[in-house]
Amino acid sequence: MSLRKIKVIYNDDGGDKYLFDGKEIKLDSVSGTAGDVARALSSNGFSTDLIALKTADSGRLGDFIKKVTADDAMVFNLCEGAFGKSAFEMHIAALLELYGVKYTGSGPLTLGLSLNKGLTKDILSSRDIPTPEYCVMNEPPSRLKRSLKFPLIVKPLKEDASIGIDSGAVVKTMKELKKRVEYIITKFVQPAIVEEFVEGREFNIAVIGNGNSMRALPPSEIEFVDFPDGIPKICCYEAKWVTESPLYKKTVPSCPANIPEGLKDELQAVALSAYETMGCRDYARVDMRVGEDGNLKVLEVNPNPDISSDAGLARAARAVGLDYAALILNIVGNAAERYGLSGFIAKETSCAQPL
Ligand SMILES: Nc1ncnc2c1ncn2[C@@H]1O[C@H](COP(=O)(O)OP(=O)(O)O)[C@@H](O)[C@H]1O
Numbered sequence: 304m305s306l307r308k309i310k311v312i313y314n315d316d317g318g319d320k321y322l323f324d325g326k327e328i329k330l331d332s333v334s335g336t337a338g339d340v341a342r343a344l345s346s347n348g349f350s351t352d353l354i355a356l357k358t359a360d361s362g363r364l365g366d367f368i369k370k371v372t373a374d375d376a377m378v379f380n381l382c383e384g385a386f387g388k389s390a391f392e393m394h395i396a397a398l399l400e401l402y403g404v405k406y407t408g409s410g411p412l413t414l415g416l417s418l419n420k421g422l423t424k425d426i427l428s429s430r431d432i433p434t435p436e437y438c439v440m441n442e443p444p445s446r447l448k449r450s451l452k453f454p455l456i457v458k459p460l461k462e463d464a465s466i467g468i469d470s471g472a473v474v475k476t477m478k479e480l481k482k483r484v485e486y487i488i489t490k491f492v493q494p495a496i497v498e499e500f501v502e503g504r505e506f507n508i509a510v511i512g513n514g515n516s517m518r519a520l521p522p523s524e525i526e527f528v529d530f531p532d533g534i535p536k537i538c539c540y541e542a543k544w545v546t547e548s549p550l551y552k553k554t555v556p557s558c559p560a561n562i563p564e565g566l567k568d569e570l571q572a573v574a575l576s577a578y579e580t581m582g583c584r585d586y587a588r589v590d591m592r593v594g595e596d597g598n599l600k601v602l603e604v605n606p607n608p609d610i611s612s613d614a615g616l617a618r619a620a621r622a623v624g625l626d627y628a629a630l631i632l633n634i635v636g637n638a639a640e641r642y643g644l645s646g647f648i649a650k651e652t653s654c655a656q657p658l
């Protein structure tokens with residue numbers, strides 16, 4: 304295996320465009336993250352190749368595979384989907400497995416299961432990991448199961464990055480619910496997941512490592528600052544990605560979160576259980592809310608979270624003294640260790656040891 308080289312692979316679907324305030328805005332894409340990761344790897348002494356899988360490559364997958372497998376290098380897998388479909392995220396990891404390529408991050412089963420919010424919640428609940436009550440709907444409901452009480456939140460069953468989540472996602476009446484479920488099914492061509500809306504504080508907890516080296520980083524809180532009346536306090540699509548949007552500026556991450564030690568321990572313990580239960584590898588992020596009753600609930604597990612240099616995971620790493628280059632090195636080191644490549648990091652780089 305070529306120990307000095309790492310191939311950073313990502314899906315390039317041309318960058319998302321979003322209509323905001325009558326203007327078309329081009330949003331950041333994963334290519335920015337790929338650049339960040341490649342620079343961090345270079346600063347750690349690796350040579351890197353950036354390989355994009357473009358939507359236009361759809362009929363030419365063989366070329367992509369050739370580039371990825373051309374020499375026996377490790378792959379840093381940043382693919383969040385392929386050919387514009389998030390459902391294909393797991394297929395890329397599966398391809399890497401089939402070709403015997405060693406790669407960072409979670410495997411296909413974990414990626415596929417985590418993209419399905421309903422299956423994830425079934426698995427978490429079966430291990431007594433708390434998650435909001437829910438129901439998957441293939442059509443607008445005529446009635447509700449008794450355990451579901453308004454307000455509810457309606458999301459696409461198999462998306463992430465807050466796709467399909469805007470202020471209309473939180474519904475208070477049967478009429479609003481039916482309309483929103485219809486909207487999700489029609490627009491996203493998939494079932495809707497309807498969940499109990501957890502009013503309360505929101506936290507992201509990053510986890511890195513595997514087995515004995517697995518650790519939860521300090522919780523990050525998403526604070527909803529001066530949200531206008533009538534707008535639900537959620538990380539909707541605009542709040543997450545559209546930097547021009549007022550909601551983006553009012554959704555403020557703070558890490559480490561200002562919380563009592565007991566809550567921090569609880570958040571970290573639940574994040575570690577969720578990470579292990581879903582079979583995450585090397586790094587992931589668990590999103591949670593703490594209800595007004597003090598009960599903590601897992602909203603979702605992200606086995607392939609944003610790891611750009613300004614994203615939450617990098618911020619949480621900095622809070623424990625791991626700068627960005629050290630975080631990326633830690634991820635590569637943990638992947639190498641899984642493949643039995645002991646000494647991969649120590650021999651090949653001059654930078655910090657993984658934690
Ligand atoms: N059950 C819920 N109660 C309260 N807020 C929620 C709930 N589910 C989702 N949200 C809000 O919507 C955001 C996105 O939902 P999430 O389930 O994390 O999906 P995504 O994969 O799109 O990030 C969350 O960060 C949170 O602000």
Ligand SMILES: [Mg+2]
Pocket residue numbers: 464465590603
């Ligand atoms: Mg989320």
